[in-house]
Amino acid sequence: MDQLTALRVFRRVVDEGSFAGAARSLSLSPAAISKNIGELEAHLGVRLLNRTTRRMSLTEPGRLYHEQVARILDDLTEADGSMQPLRHRPSGLLRVAAPISLTVTRLSRTITAFMQAYPDVEIDLHLDDRRVDLVKDGFDVAIRGTAKLEDTSLVARRLMAMRHVICGAPSYFDGAGRPHRPEELASHRIVQFSLSGNASEWALERQGERVTLPVASRYRASTSLAVREALLDGYGLSLIPASYVREDIAAGRLETVLDGWAPADTQVYAVYPSRRYLLPKVRALIDFLAEDLRSDA
Structure with missing residues (x-):
């Protein structure tokens, strides 16, 4: 039994006052109307309607049930209507x-x-x-x-x-020197972004040449904001999205190295x-x- 359909059929039978009227209103056959009412009564274990070939009336349980069903179906209609604005305009x-x-x-x-x-x-x-x-x-x-x-x-x-760049503060490079090949990064202090997919291994490419380097660091951070602060403090160098440090590079607070070497965007x-x-x-x-x-x- 489709209970929601049965409830709607029951309400329409009561509102129309007959099975035939409900059938016309819902575009269902009289047999389908009768089947839904019969299944609903069997589900509830009570008779909802007294019916003969000439007339139909609600039983006492049917009257109480109809009142509750009408409220439920009205609430459902209202709930459906409340969704309409959400379907048509951002809200x-x-x-x-x-x-x-x-x-x-x-x-x-x-x-x-x-x-x-x-x-x-x-x-x-x-x-x-x-x-x-x-x-x-x-x-x-x-x-x-x-x-x-x-x-x-x-x-x-x-x-x-x-896009990513490898960069650090001028003060760090003044003390540690500037790497000219990716392999030289092994001798530098690196700040790792720990949640990156390439946190423990940098795959750098330049004009078809590819170098994969294991990365180990005493300092790992789970946000690039902390990585940036460590770079500005002169702690070491890191691989970081260019957009995060664009202004720092333009102002000279950070400098890029190994220009042209970068991982996939x-x-x-x-x-x-x-x-x-x-x-x-x-x-x-x-x-x-x-x-x-x-x-x-």
Whole structure:
């Protein structure tokens, strides 16, 4: 028995005052109407309707049940109606997960611009450089940076690519010297971003030449912001997204070395659970991010 259908049939029979009227109203056969009522009464274990070939009336249990069913179906209709605005215009709460460093250096400005463009949307932004479970943790969208997106049931849209540089403070290079070949990095102090896919091994390429280096460090940090601070303090050198240190390099606070040597770009994706029934608020955010970050791609 499809209980929801049976409830709707029962209510329509009572409202129309007959099986024939309910059948016409619902575009069902009289046999289907009778079958639904019979299955509903068998499910409940009570007779809901007294019926003869000439008339029909509610039993006492039927009258009580009809009152409750009518309220439930009205509430359901109202609940369905409340979804209509969400289907047609961006509104409501968006739970978004994003990396700390990328948000502080770039995404934050984009998100505030989005909020101004869509005043009916609320955003709960969760910052974490670790990978969240979208479905388990209840996020609508996650921003992820990775050299390669693994096969997954999630949907991903590419937003931008991040180039990396090897850099450090002038004071560090004045004391430790500047490496001229990747192999010379073994004699330098390195600050590791511990959550990176290449944290323990740097694969550097230049004009078709590829060098893979094991990386060991006394200092490992789980956010690139801490890596940047260590570089500015002159502790050592590191491999870091160029956008995170662009202003520091322009101001001379940091200097690049091994120019031309770099790993594959880190691709940044907007990841979300499904394309089906994608809410306007989710689509609006992803489209806005893609457009705003296009200049960085």
